[in-house]
Amino acid sequence: MNGVLVAACLAVLLLPACSRAPQPVAHTAPTTVAWVKPDGAVIDPIFAQAKAANKPVFLYWGAVWCPPCNQIKATVFNRPDFIARSQLFVPVYLDGDTPGAQKLGARFKVRGCPTMILFKSDGTELLRLPGEVDAARYMELLSLGLAADSSVRQSLRQVLDSDGSKLSADQWRLLAYYAWDQDEAQLVSSSERTMTLQKLASLCPPAHGDACTRLTLKAISAAARDQRPLPDPERALISVRQILADPAQTRANFDVLISDGVEIVGALTRGGSSERDRLLAQWNDTLDSMGADPGLSSGDRLSATSTKVALARLGHSEKGMVSLPAGLLAKVRKAVAEADKHANNPYERQAVIPAAADLLSEAGLLDESDALLRAELPRAISAYYHMLVLAANAKRRGDHSGSLDWAEQAWNAAQGPATRLQWGSGFVNRLIELTPQDVARIERSAMRVLAEIEAVPETFYERNRRGLERMGQRLLAWSREKGHTEVVARLSGQLSTVCSKLPPLDEARTTCAGLFVTPAGAAKAPL
Numbered sequence: 001m002n003g004v005l006v007a008a009c010l011a012v013l014l015l016p017a018c019s020r021a022p023q024p025v026a027h028t029a030p031t032t033v034a035w036v037k038p039d040g041a042v043i044d045p046i047f048a049q050a051k052a053a054n055k056p057v058f059l060y061w062g063a064v065w066c067p068p069c070n071q072i073k074a075t076v077f078n079r080p081d082f083i084a085r086s087q088l089f090v091p092v093y094l095d096g097d098t099p100g101a102q103k104l105g106a107r108f109k110v111r112g113c114p115t116m117i118l119f120k121s122d123g124t125e126l127l128r129l130p131g132e133v134d135a136a137r138y139m140e141l142l143s144l145g146l147a148a149d150s151s152v153r154q155s156l157r158q159v160l161d162s163d164g165s166k167l168s169a170d171q172w173r174l175l176a177y178y179a180w181d182q183d184e185a186q187l188v189s190s191s192e193r194t195m196t197l198q199k200l201a202s203l204c205p206p207a208h209g210d211a212c213t214r215l216t217l218k219a220i221s222a223a224a225r226d227q228r229p230l231p232d233p234e235r236a237l238i239s240v241r242q243i244l245a246d247p248a249q250t251r252a253n254f255d256v257l258i259s260d261g262v263e264i265v266g267a268l269t270r271g272g273s274s275e276r277d278r279l280l281a282q283w284n285d286t287l288d289s290m291g292a293d294p295g296l297s298s299g300d301r302l303s304a305t306s307t308k309v310a311l312a313r314l315g316h317s318e319k320g321m322v323s324l325p326a327g328l329l330a331k332v333r334k335a336v337a338e339a340d341k342h343a344n345n346p347y348e349r350q351a352v353i354p355a356a357a358d359l360l361s362e363a364g365l366l367d368e369s370d371a372l373l374r375a376e377l378p379r380a381i382s383a384y385y386h387m388l389v390l391a392a393n394a395k396r397r398g399d400h401s402g403s404l405d406w407a408e409q410a411w412n413a414a415q416g417p418a419t420r421l422q423w424g425s426g427f428v429n430r431l432i433e434l435t436p437q438d439v440a441r442i443e444r445s446a447m448r449v450l451a452e453i454e455a456v457p458e459t460f461y462e463r464n465r466r467g468l469e470r471m472g473q474r475l476l477a478w479s480r481e482k483g484h485t486e487v488v489a490r491l492s493g494q495l496s497t498v499c500s501k502l503p504p505l506d507e508a509r510t511t512c513a514g515l516f517v518t519p520a521g522a523a524k525a526p527l
C-alpha cells in the first residue's frame with residue numbers, strides 16, 4: 001500500500017514538469033576568437049583535428065609590436081561577424097616570438113606580418129587574404145574563400161592553361177583580391193608576378209567588371225614597382241584616369257591607389273609634363289576624398305595624406321630639401337590630430353600613432369613627430385616600436401648619438417626572442433652605419449646579440465635567420481673596410497659555441513655556420 005502511495009505521489013509531482021513546453025537552451029554568442037596556438041613548431045595535430053571536424057584552417061601570422069597587425073586586430077578580428085564566422089574554421093595564431101614560430105613561418109612561406117592564409121581541412125592552401133582592404137571587403141573575401149570549391153592556385157592554373165572563360169565571378173574576384181604582395185612564390189615567382197597579373201587583366205571577362213578593374217590596376221602597379229615596361233603605356237594611363245574618375249572604383253581599390261600611387265604616377269608620366277600635372281591633380285583629389293571618408297579606418301585616412309606628401313616630392317632626389325606647401329602641411333596636422341583624437345582602441349593606437357608620427361616626419365615636422373611619440377610611450381602596447389621612429393627622427397636631424405640612444409633603448413625594452421634578435425641585430429647594423437669607429441661598442445653589442453641566441457634549430461629560420469645574416473654581412477664588410485678581422489674572429493668563436501650545440505645534420509647548423517661567411521666563402525665560423 002505504501003509503495004502504491006509513493007508511486008502516485010511521484011506521478012502527481014512529475015505531471016507539471018511533463019506538461020510544460022520544452023524550455024529553449026540559451027546559447028551565448030562568443031565575444032572573442034578562440035585562437036589555437038601550436039605547441040612549438042608542431043602544428044600537424046591541429047590540421048588533423050581540423051580534418052576530423054571537416055573545418056578549414058585560418059592561419060594568422062603576426063607580432064605584438066607590428067602596426068598593421070594591430071590594425072587588423074582593431075578593425076577585423078574584433079568584429080562580431082568575424083568572431084561568429086570563426087566558429088566555421090579553426091583559427092590558428094602564430095606570433096613570431098612564440099617557440100617554433102619562425103620555423104613554421106618558413107614552412108608556410110610567410111614573411112611580412114600580418115599574413116593570413118585560409119587552408120582546406122586537408123591542409124591545401126586556398127587563399128591568402130589581403131590585410132590592406134577595409135573590414136567589410138575583408139569579410140566578403142573571407143566568406144568567398146570559405147565557400148570556394150577550388151583554390152586560387154587552381155583558378156590561376158585554369159586561366160593560364162586556357163582562357164579563364166569558365167571561371168565563376170567569385171573565382172575571378174578571389175584572384176583579383178589575392179594578397180599578391182605576400183604570395184612568397186606560392187603561385188608564381190616574383191619575376192613572373194607582373195607578367196601573370198598582366199595576363200589575368202587581359203583575359204578577365206568584361207562581365208566581371210570590378211575584378212577586371214582591380215587586376216588592371218594591380219598589373220600596372222606591379223610593373224611600376226618592379227620597374228618593368230608596360231605593354232601599352234598610353235592605354236594604361238587612360239585606364240588609371242578612368243578609375244580615378246569613378247568614385248566606386250577608387251573606393252574599391254583605395255589600398256592600391258594609396259600604397260602604389262608614387263610608383264604608378266612615376267611610371268605613367270614624365271616629370272614636368274602636362275600629363276603628370278593632370279594625373280597628379282586627379283590623384284590628389286581622390287586622396288582628399290579618401291582622407292575624409294569616415295568608412296575608412298584612421299590608419300587608411302592617414303595613409304592617404306602620406307601619399308599626398310610623397311606625391312608632392314615626386315621627382316625630387318633630396319626629400320629633405322623640398323618645402324611642402326602650407327596648405328598640405330595644414331592637412332598633415334589636421335589628419336594627425338584627428339587620428340590621435342579618435343583612435344581609442346589600444347590596438348588601433350599601436351597602428352595609428354607610429355603612422356601619424358611617420359607622416360609628420362615625412363612632412364619635415366620632426367619636433368611634432370617626437371612630441372606625439374613621447375606622449376604615447378607610457379601607454380603604448382609595445383613602446384619599443386615607437387622608440388625606433390624616434391631613432392629615425394634623430395638620424396634625420398644628423399643627431400647620430402641621439403639616434404643610437406633611442407635605438408638602444410628600444411632594444412633594451414623589446415620583448416620576445418625573435419623581436420629582441422631583430423632589434424639587437426638592427427642596432428649593431430645602425431652602429432656600423434653611424435659610428436663605425438666605435439669598435440668596442442660594436443663588438444660588445446654583437447656579442448650581446450649572439451649571447452641571447454637559443455641554441456635550438458627553430459632559432460635559425462625565417463626572420464631570425466635573415467636578421468642574423470644581415471648582421472653577419474655588415475660585420476664582415478666593416479671588418480674588411482676598417483681592418484677589424486680580430487673582432488670578427490672573436491665573434492666567430494662565440495658563434496661556434498652556439499652552432500656546436502645544434503644537431504649535426506640539421507639545416508639550422510649550416511645556417512648558423514654561415515653567418516660569418518663572405519659570398520666568396522672566406523672567414524667561416526668554425527664548427
